[in-house]
Amino acid sequence: MNQLLKFKPILKEKVWGGEKLKNYLNKESELKNIGESWEISDVKENASVVSNGTLKGKDLKELILEHKSSLVGAKVYSKFRDKFPVLIKFVDAKKPLSVQVHPNDKLALKRHNSLGKTEMWYVMQADKEASIIVGFQKEVNSKTYLHHLKNKSLTDILNIDKVKKGDVYFIPTGTVHAIGAGVLFAEIQQTSDITYRIYDWDRPNSDGTYRELHTEEALEAIDYSAKESYKTNYTKQQNSSSEIVSCPYFTTNVLPLMGKIALNHSDKDSFVIYICVDGDVEFKYQNQVEKLKKGETILVPASIKELEIFSEKHSELLEVYIK
Template sequence: MTTKPYPLQFQPEMKERVWGGRALEQFGLQLPDGPIGEGWMIGDHPNGTTKVMNGPLAGLGLDEVRERYGYVLFGTKGAPADNSTRFPLLIKLLDCNDDLSVQVHPDNEYDRLPPGELGKTEMWYILDAKPGAKIIYGLKPGVTRETFAQAIAEGRILESLQEVDVKAGDSFYIPAGTVHALCAGVLAAEIQQNSDTTYRLYDYDRPGLDGKPRALHIEDSLNVIAYEGSGASRMTTELPGPGQWLLLARSPYFTVEKGAVDGTWPLQTTPESFVILIVCEGTGALTWPDSAQPGRIPVKPGDCFLLPAGLGDYTLEGTFTVLRSYLP
C-alpha cells in the first residue's frame, strides 16, 4: 500500500427486504426508509460495494482498494496474480423482523450458476433472539429428492423441515446444499462466500415489496440440496476465557472464531490472510502502531473492521466479545 496498512471500516450498504425491520438502528447505523433486512458491512459485489469511511483511503470502494493493493490487502492465500477477483467474503448484519424464505444455496460447481457468480457457503452467529425465536436448519432424516418434491407439490413442504430454537450466542455453519431459513425475531451476523445466489423453495405465499409474489426456484433447489447431509453443524458457544479463541466454523472459504477481550489483547495479522472483526457486545478500542501517530478506533456492537494482511501488530482493549474471520 502507498499508505501504511491500517484497519478499514466501511459505510454499510442497506438492503430493503420484505422480512426486514429497523433493528439495525440499535448499532447506531443510519437506515433508509422501509423494512431493512440486510446491512452489507464489507462487500465487493456487483449488487453492493462498500466504501471506506476512515483514514487515507476514505471514499474508495472495496473493489478499488482490492485492485490497487492486492496481496497487501488479501494476503497470499486470497490474492490472484492480477488482483482481478472480487474480495472472497461478504459480511452482513441481518434483521429478521419476519420469516425469511425457505432457501438453499448452490456450490461453486453447479452448472446453472449465473454468469460470473459463485456458490454460497455461509455461517450465522446469533447476536440477539426474541423468546421463542427459531430457524429452519436442514431436512428431517429420511427426506429424499422424490419425497421432498412430492411434499412441495402438495403444499406440505414445512413437514419436511427441521426447526431449531435459537438464542444469542448460537452459531450455525451452513455449507452449500443446506436447506435453511432465519425466522422472525432473530438478529444475526453472517459470514459468507462473496455470492448473492439464493434459490427459494417456499415464501409463505406472501407478496414481495412490489406487491407480487417473489420467484421460487424449485428445480434448481432440488438439484443442489445435499440430501445425504451437507456437513452443517451448530453449537451453543460459551464465552471463552479472556485472550482465547473459540473455533465456530472452518470451511474451505473461511475460518470463524469467537474471542473475549478483557483488558488488553495484543494480536497480529499474518502475510497469509486479511482478518475481519465483528464486535458482538461490549465496548473498547482497536489500536495499532503507526510511525506518525498510534492509531485508535473506538469499538461498539455491530462494528465491522477489515484488517489488511499487511497490518501486522494490533491490539484489542476493553471488555467485549468479537468474531474473527480469515482465510483458511
Template sequence: MTLYPLLFEPNLHTVVWGGDRLCPYKGLKPQDTPIGESWEVSAVPSSTSIVSNGEWAGKELTTVIDAHPKEILGESVNKLYDGKMPLLVKLIDAKGDLSIQVHPNDEMAKRVHGKSGKTEMWYVIDANPGSYLYAGFKSKISEYEYKKRIADGTITDVLARHEVKAGDVFYLPAGRVHAICSGILLAEVQQSSDVTYRIFDYNRPGLDGKPRELHTELAAEALDFNVEDEYRTIYKEDDNRANLIIDSQFFSVRVAELTEPFHRNLLKYDSFIITMCIKGDFKIRIRETGEETTVREGYSCLIPAAIADYDVVPLNGTTRILDAFIDNKKRDLGHRITRFLHLSSK
C-alpha cells in the same frame, strides 16, 4: 501508502421480512422501510462497501483492493482468489421469516451463473424467547417428495427446526436447506456470492406486491438431501481468548469476549481479517504503525493482511468480537501433507 484498518459506510438493505433493530444497533436514525440486512464488508458488485475513514474514504472497497491486492488480501489469498475479496459479511434482522432456501456449491454456481458458490455460517447475536430457525432436513426425502411438499406448502414439516439463543452457531455448507425465522438478530459470514435459490416463501407478496420468484428446479439440483445427527455447531468459549467456532476451507471464524487488551498476531495466516463488533466498542491498535481505529458496536472493520498484528482494547468494560479470515496456514499444511503422501506412494 500507509495501510490502516478500514471502516465502512452503512450499507442497509430493505427486504419484506426485515425489521427495525439494525438502525438502533448501529446508532443510526430509524427508517420507514423494513431493514433486514446490513452488508458490513462487501465486494459484491451490486452492493460494494464504501470506505468511511482515512485516505481512502469515499472509495469503493473493490477499488482499494485493486490498487493494493497483496497488501490487503494477503499474497496467498490474492493468488488463490485472483485478487478478489472472497468473503461477504452481514448483519441480519429477521422480523419475519426468511424464505426456505438453498445455495449452490462452487461447481454449480460457476457452471450456471459464472459466480462462486455460497457456503455460510450464522452467529446468533440476539433472539426473542421461542425464536427458531431451520437448518437441514430432519428426515430423508426424495426429490419427488420435495417438489410435492413445495406444491402443497408442507415443506417445513420435514426440515430440522432449532430453537436458538445468543451465541448459537450454525454452519451451512452449500446444498443445506435453511431459513432464519422471526425474532432473530445474527451475524453472517459467507462466500462472496449473491446466488440464492428460493424454495418456499409462504405464499406472501414481495415489497412490490407480487409473489417472489421461486427456483424449484435449480434448488432441487443444489440440495443435499442427507440428514445429519447435529446441525448446531458446538464450541468451547473462554473469556479473553479467541475461541474457534468455524474452521472450513472457505473461512475460519473465531469469537472472543474481552475485558482487557488482547494481542492478535495473525500475520502467519497471510489473510485479511474482518472483525465485527458484536457488543461494546473497542479500539484496534496496529503494532507496526501505532495507528488506532475505534470500532463501534454494530460495525465491522477490515484489517489488511500486511498489518494483521494488533491489539484489541475494550472501551466500555467488555467487548465481544467476531473474526473471519482465510486460514492459509492450514491450507498450506494440507497441501504439503497431500504432496508428501503422493510422493511417498511413488
C-alpha cells in the same frame, strides 16, 4: 497497506426486515423494514466504501486492484485474484425469510459464472421462541421433497431449532434453510448473492405480486441428507481466540475481551476481519486508533501483523480470515 479499514454499511430494505438494525445496532437510515446491513462487500454494484482515514471514499474493489496481496495476503490473492472472497452482513428478520438453498461452486459457476454460497450465522439476539430452519429431519429424496413442497407441508420434513444469543450455525451449500421471525444475527459467507427461493410462505408483495420461486433450479442444488444436529458447538476463553468454524472459504473465531491484549497475525497470510457482536473495543495500530461498537466491523489488511485491542468492559468479537 498501512491503515485499519472501516466501511460505510450498505443497508437493504426487505419485505421481511424490521427495526433492530436501527434500534439494536444503531444503523442510521430513512429506510423502513431494513433486513440486511452489508458491512464488507465486493458483490457487483455493492462494493463497500471506506469511511475512515486517508483512504476514505475508496471502495473495496479499488483497494484490491491497487494493493493486491498487501490487502488480502499472497495466498488469498493467488486464489481469488481481484475478488474479495467474503461478504459480511448483519441480518434482522422481523418476519420469516423464505425457505431457500444456495448452489455449490461448480453449479454456481456453470449457471451464473459465480461462486457458491457457503455461510455461517452467529445469533446476536433472538426473541422468545424464535427459531430457524436448517436441513432435513431425516434423509429424503427429490420425489418426497417435491410432494411436500406441492402440498405446502414442507415444514413437516424440515429441521426446526429454537435459537438464543450466541448460537452458531454453519450452512454449507446445498443445505435448505430459513431464518424465523425475531432473529438478529451476524453472517459470514462467500462473496456471492446466488439464492434459490424454494418457498415464500405464500405472502404477497405490497403490490399484490409474489416473489419468484426457483423450484427447478433448486432440485439439483439441494443436499437431501440429514444430520443429527445442525448447531455448531464451541467454547470461549477470555482474551483468547477460539475457533468456531473453519472451511476452505473462511475461518471464524470468537474472542471475548476485557482489558488490553496484543494481537500478532504473523502466522496468517490473510486479511483479518473483526466483527463486534457485544460491547465496544478500541483498536490501535501505530498512531491509528479506531473504536468499534457493537454492530460495527473493521478490516485489518494482511500487511498489518501486530496491533493492540482494548475494552473497558466485557466485549466480544468475531475474528474472520482465510487459512
